[in-house]
Amino acid sequence: MCFLPQIKNPLLYKARQTVFDPEFARAGTVFTPTHSPKVMAKIVVFGTLDTKGAVHQFLAERIRRQGHEVLLVDAGLRGRAQVVADLDRGEVLRRAGREEGEFAGDPKQAAALMGKALGVVLLQLFLEKRLDGVISAGGRLGMQVAVEALSGLPFGVPCVLATQVPDAVAGLVQSGKDVALFSCLVEPAGLNRIVRPVLARAASALCGMVEFGAVARWMADRPLIVASRFGHSQFGFERAQRILERAGYDVVLFTGKRAGGRVMESVIASGLVTGVLDLSTADVADAVVGGFLEAGALRLEAAGRCGIAAVVAPGGVDAVSLERGNIPSDFEGRLMLDQGGKTLLMRSSPSECREIGLLMAARINRYLGPVTVCLPTRGVSGLSGAGQPFQDQKADRILFETLESHLRKGVRVLRVKTTSEDAPFVETCVLALLENIRRHARDSEMLRGVAFFKNSSGVVIRELARLLEPLAFTEGEWVRPAGGEAEGLYCVVQGSLEVLLGEERLERLGAGQRYGERELVFGRTRPVQLRALENCEVLFLECGEFQRFCEKHPELEEAIADTLKKGGWRD
Numbered sequence: 001m002c003f004l005p006q007i008k009n010p011l012l013y014k015a016r017q018t019v020f021d022p023e024f025a026r027a028g029t030v031f032t033p034t035h036s037p038k039v040m041a042k043i044v045v046f047g048t049l050d051t052k053g054a055v056h057q058f059l060a061e062r063i064r065r066q067g068h069e070v071l072l073v074d075a076g077l078r079g080r081a082q083v084v085a086d087l088d089r090g091e092v093l094r095r096a097g098r099e100e101g102e103f104a105g106d107p108k109q110a111a112a113l114m115g116k117a118l119g120v121v122l123l124q125l126f127l128e129k130r131l132d133g134v135i136s137a138g139g140r141l142g143m144q145v146a147v148e149a150l151s152g153l154p155f156g157v158p159c160v161l162a163t164q165v166p167d168a169v170a171g172l173v174q175s176g177k178d179v180a181l182f183s184c185l186v187e188p189a190g191l192n193r194i195v196r197p198v199l200a201r202a203a204s205a206l207c208g209m210v211e212f213g214a215v216a217r218w219m220a221d222r223p224l225i226v227a228s229r230f231g232h233s234q235f236g237f238e239r240a241q242r243i244l245e246r247a248g249y250d251v252v253l254f255t256g257k258r259a260g261g262r263v264m265e266s267v268i269a270s271g272l273v274t275g276v277l278d279l280s281t282a283d284v285a286d287a288v289v290g291g292f293l294e295a296g297a298l299r300l301e302a303a304g305r306c307g308i309a310a311v312v313a314p315g316g317v318d319a320v321s322l323e324r325g326n327i328p329s330d331f332e333g334r335l336m337l338d339q340g341g342k343t344l345l346m347r348s349s350p351s352e353c354r355e356i357g358l359l360m361a362a363r364i365n366r367y368l369g370p371v372t373v374c375l376p377t378r379g380v381s382g383l384s385g386a387g388q389p390f391q392d393q394k395a396d397r398i399l400f401e402t403l404e405s406h407l408r409k410g411v412r413v414l415r416v417k418t419t420s421e422d423a424p425f426v427e428t429c430v431l432a433l434l435e436n437i438r439r440h441a442r443d444s445e446m447l448r449g450v451a452f453f454k455n456s457s458g459v460v461i462r463e464l465a466r467l468l469e470p471l472a473f474t475e476g477e478w479v480r481p482a483g484g485e486a487e488g489l490y491c492v493v494q495g496s497l498e499v500l501l502g503e504e505r506l507e508r509l510g511a512g513q514r515y516g517e518r519e520l521v522f523g524r525t526r527p528v529q530l531r532a533l534e535n536c537e538v539l540f541l542e543c544g545e546f547q548r549f550c551e552k553h554p555e556l557e558e559a560i561a562d563t564l565k566k567g568g569w570r571d
Contacts, residue, residue, distance in 0.1 A: 040067055040068055040069050041068045041069070041132040041133060041207075041210040041211065042068070042069045042071070042125075042130050042131055042132045042133075043063050043068050043069065043070050043071070043131075043132060043133050043134070043135065043206065043207075043210065044070075044071045044073055044122065044125065044131055044133070044134045044135075045059050045060045045063065045070055045071070045072050045073065045134075045135050045136070046072075046073035046074075046075050046118060046122075046134070046135075046136050046145075046146075046149070047073075047074075047075055047136045047137055047138055047142055047145075048074075048075055048076045048077060048138055048141065048142050048145065049072075049074040049075070049076050049081035049082055049083055049085055049089075050074075050076030050077065050078060050079035050080060050081055050082065051076070051079070051082075051189065052082075052137065052138055052142065052188065052189055053081055053082025053083035054082060054083065054190065054191055055137050055188050055189070055190070055191065055195070055199065056072060056083070056136070056137065057072070057083045058191055058196070058199055059135055059137065059199055059202070059203050060072045062199070062200055062203035062204070063135070063203050063206065063207060066203075066204070066207040068207060068210070070086075071086050071087060071125075071130075072085050072086045072087070073085060073086065073087040073092065073118070073121070074087065074088045074089045074092065075089065075092065075114050075115075075118050075136075075142075075145050075149070076089050076114075077107060077110045077111060077114060077141065077145075078110070087121070089114075092114075092117055092118055092121050093114075093117050095117075095120065095121050095124070096116070096117035096118075096120040096121060097120075098113065098117050107141055108141070108144065111141045111142075111144040111145050111148075112144065112148055114145050114148075115144060115145040115146070115147065115148020115149045116148050116149075118145065118148070118149035119148055119149040119150070119151065119152045119153075120152075122134065122149055122150070122152070122153060123152045123153060126153060126154075126157065131157070132157075132158075132210045133157065133158040133159070133160070133206050133209060133210040134150065134153070134157065134158070134159045134160070134206075135159070135160040135161070135162075135202060135203065135206050136160075136161055136162075137161070137162040137163065137184075137188040137199060137202070138162075138163060138187075138188065139163065139164065139165060139187040139188075139189070140165050140168050142163070143161065143163050143165060143168035143169050144168065146161055146169065146172070147168070147169055147171065147172045150172060150177055150179070151172065151177070153177065154266070154269055154270040154271065155177065155178060155266045155267045155269065155270035155272075156178060156270045156272065157177075157178060158178050158180070158206060158209035158210055159177060159178055159179045159180070160179075160180045160182065160202050160203075160205055160206040160209075161179060161180070161181055161182070161202075162181075162182040162183075162184055162188055162198055162199055162202045163181070163182075163183070163184060163187075163188065164183070164184040164185065164186055164187045164188070166181050166183055169181065177266065178209075180202075180205060180206075180209075182198050182199075182201060182202040182205070183198075184198050222248055222249055222250045223248070223249055223250070223274035223275075224249065224250045224251075224252065224272055224273050224274055225244055225249045225250070225251050225252070225273070225274060225275040225276070225277060225433070226251075226252050226253075226254065226264055226267055226268060226273050226275075226276055226277070227240070227251060227252070227253050227254070227276075227277035227278070227279065228253075228254050228255075228260065228261065228264055228277070228278050228279055228280040228281070228315075229253050229254070229255055229279060229280055230255065230279075230280035230282060230315060230316050230381075230421075237253060237426060239423055239426065239427060240277070240426045240427060240429070240430045241253070243427065243430050243431075243434075244430060244434075247434060249274065249275070252267070255280075259295075260283075260295070261283045261295030261296075261299050262295045262296055262298075262299075264278075265295070265296075265298050265299060265301065265302045266302075268302035268303050268306060268308070269302040269305070269306065271306060273303075273306070273308055274308060274309070274437060275308060275309045275310065275311075275433050275434075275436070275437050276303045276308060276309070276310040276311070276312075276433075277310075277311050277429060277430065277433050278300070278303070278310060278311065278312045278313070279311070279312075279313045279315045279374075279420060279426065279429055280315045280316050281299075281300070281312065281313065281314055281315055281316065281317060281360065282315065282316030282317055282319060282321075282381075283295040283299055284299055284300065284314075284317060284356060284359060284360060285316070285317040285318075285319070285320050285348055285352075285356050286320055286321055287299065287359070288352060288355050288356050288359055289320045289346075289348060289352050289355075289356075290320070290328065291320040291321040291322060291346075292321060292322065292323045292326070293321040299363075300312070300360065300363040300364065301363060301366075303367060303369070303371075304363065304364070304366040304367040304368060304369075305366075305368070306368075306369070307367075307368030307369040307458065307459065307462030307463075307465075308369045308440070309369050309370050309371070309433060309436035309437040309439070309440045310367060310369060310370075310371045310372075310433070310436065311371070311372045311373075311374060311429045311430075311432050311433040311436065312360070312364055312371065312372075312373050312374075313373070313374045313375070313376065313380075313420055313425075313429060314356070314357070314360060314375070314380050314399060314403065314420075315376070315380060315381060315420040315421075316380065316381045316420070317348060317353070317356050317380055317399065318347060318348055318353075318379075318380045318381050318383060318384045318390045318392070318395070318396075319337075319345040319346070319347065319348070319381060319383060319390065320345065320346045320347075320348055320352075321343055321344075321345060322336070322343070322344045322345070322346055323342055323343070323344075324341075324342045324343065324344055325342075327344070331346060334346050334347065334349075335347040335389070335390070337383070337389060337390070345383070345390075347389075347390045347392060347395075348395060349395060350392070350394050350395045350398045352395075353395045353396070353398050353399035353402070354398050354399070354402050356399060357398070357399045357400075357401075357402030357403045357406065358402060358406060360403060361402065361403050361406035361407050362406070364407060364411060365406075365407060365408040365411070367411075367466075368459070368462040368463055368465075368466055369436070369440050369462055369465075369466075370412075370436035370437075370439045370440050370443075370465075371411055371412075371436065372411070372412040372413070372414060372429075372432040372433070372435075372436060373403060373407060373411060373412070373413050373414070374413075374414045374416055374425070374428060374429045374432060375400050375403070375404075375413065375414065375415045375416065376416055376418055376419050376420040376422075376425050377396075377400070377415050377416065377417050377418075378417055378418055378419050379391065379396070379419035379420065380396060380399070380419075380420050381419065381420055381421060382419055382420075382421040384396065384419065385419045400415075410466060410469075412432075414428065414432060416428050440465070442493065443465040443468055443539065444461050444462075444465060446491045446493070446512070446514070446539060447461055447464055447465060447468075447491075448461065449512070449514065450489070450514065450517060451517070451563045452517075452521070452556075452559050452560040452563040452564075453559075455559065456556065456559065460553055460555075460556060463549070463553075464541070464549065467541055467542075467545050467546070467549065468491070468539040468540065468541055469539065469540045469541075469542070470493075470537065470538075470539055470540075471537070471538045471539070471540055472535075472536070472537050472538075473495075473497070473532040473535070473536050473537075473538065474532065474535050475532055475533065475534045475535055476531065476532060477531070477532050478529065478530070478531050478532075479497055479530035479531060479532055479536075479538060480528075480529055480530045481529070487519065487542060487543050488516055488519065488520060488540055488541050488542040488543045488545075488546070489514060489515075489516040489517060489519070489520045489540070489541040489546070490509075490514065490515045490516050490530060490538050490539075490540055491513075491514045491538065491539040491540075491541075492509050492510060492511055492512065492513050492514070492536060492537075492538055493511060493536075493537040493538060493539055494511055494535075494536055494537040495510075495511065495532065495533070495534045495535050495536025495537060496508060496509060496510045496511070496532075496533045496534055496536060497509050497530050497531060497532045497533055497536055497538070498530070498531050498533055499515055499528055499529075499530055500528060500529040500530070500531060501526075501527070501528050501529075506528065508533070515530065516541075519543060520541065520543055520546050521560055521564070523543055523547060
């Protein structure tokens with residue numbers, strides 16, 4: 001779909017489209033383990049079977065003895081597999097749309113190619129509910145395959161790796177995957193008295209992981225909110241955490257840049273999160289300007305794809321992190337603060353703040369769920385407050401104006417007269433998030449009350465919810481002026497209104513009721529009027545918007561046709 005990154009391989013495209021559409025991501029969901037310890041799990045054992053066949057066969061047998069189903073996958077690079085695989089190298093490549101002839105050349109390139117192909121297969125197995133955990137063993141090339149292959153799996157899938165080069169998978173660990181490393185003194189190339197015990201412990205560890213809550217549906221009695229924080233905002237976040245916990249949520253805080261941002265995005269993408277309080281986006285500034293603590297191209301992406309409620313603030317974008325001794329010549333003469341160690345902070349310029357605002361707006365505009373942007377008008381960090389070294393009102397003003405002017409309609413913007421590290425700012429953001437969570441649940445429930453939306457996927461519902469326009473009317477005000485036409489779907493959120501045909505009242509609508517389903521479906525209108533009987537709030541879905549939406553989602557047209565057939569509606 002349009003909000004996903006472009007992926008040439010259609011299988012991977014379909015897989016990624018589905019993995020970000022978890023039905024269990026709705027507010028208030030109670031998560032339970034996939035199975036109890038007595039139920040068989042599905043484990044994938046993969047590796048370079050052309051060089052380490054006996055090692056992976058040993059892993060497979062140890063796991064089978066624990067009563068679990070094993071799929072042995074060959075991720076070899078060139079030679080013939082030493083043991084018989086359940087899924088051979090050619091099949092892995094075929095499922096990913098690749099060919100063995102592409103393996104000619106540098107071994108590192110071959111490892112990268114195989115890793116990408118295997119990643120497609122693993123993700124597809126996960127989506128088909130045929131993968132509860134993954135294990136592999138190998139040296140540097142084997143771990144390169146593993147890093148590529150496992151990077152596409154969501155947070156919560158247990159992964160165990162045994163290797164003598166743990167640094168080869170450091171990036172995977174930092175990216176927020178559930179990875180357990182078992183270090184070997186030597187390369188696990190054969191079954192000897194050093195390697196065998198390590199492999200046995202690794203296999204037993206994975207069995208324990210999958211037996212007590214696998215596949216990213218761990219047991220939780222409360223919905224989860226993730227938050228990013230930074231600087232000296234500890235007091236504000238302690239207050240925010242108490243508010244959220246009293247409201248019935250678990251809260252997980254991510255601190256710092258780089259790894260913190262990557263891990264948070266990975267957790268959000270798992271589908272286990274109800275809301276996101278993203279107040280520290282300093283890593284976006286590093287990505288735009290050239291700092292060394294940027295969190296990667298997927299920052300501010302996962303919440304948008306999952307369609308969950310969010311609040312975002314440009315917290316900390318005034319400070320770009322530079323590495324001492326490795327500062328580009330272009331930055332010479334810029335205002336910098338020494339943070340000790342290897343880090344220097346450089347104040348972002350007005351022109352850079354404009355680019356930061358453009359990037360943030362572009363990514364926030366793709367959010368499917370309710371999102372609010374909070375702007376701390378007295379400083380995007382404590383360093384930018386009155387009298388502080390990074391105070392630059394022009395840069396902050398350009399940042400705020402850029403964000404506000406480029407955010408799409410429907411994104412709420414709140415200006416708060418504090419710095420981003422003050423407790424009142426954090427509390428304002430928390431209250432905005434709770435409101436967005438309520439709105440998300442309300443809008444989804446309202447849409448699912450419409451017969452032909454009832455069985456629609458979570459992605460369709462979230463995209464439709466983004467098209468709803470909130471309207472407010474006072475008592476006696478025309479919701480649709482007399483003489484006009486009811487050109488869409490009206491959903492009453494609060495209060496009541498009446499449907500009139502001339503002077504005759506056709507019906508009275510209260511909270512939770514709707515008018516206009518037929519007009520929405522048939523694209524034709526009726527000469528009726530709608531008038532507020534009291535102060536009321538209404539969500540409106542315009543016919544033209546809906547017709548354009550249906551063109552992108554032909555499966556919705558089929559659902560509508562089926563509903564009309566069963567319900568006996570007539571145009």
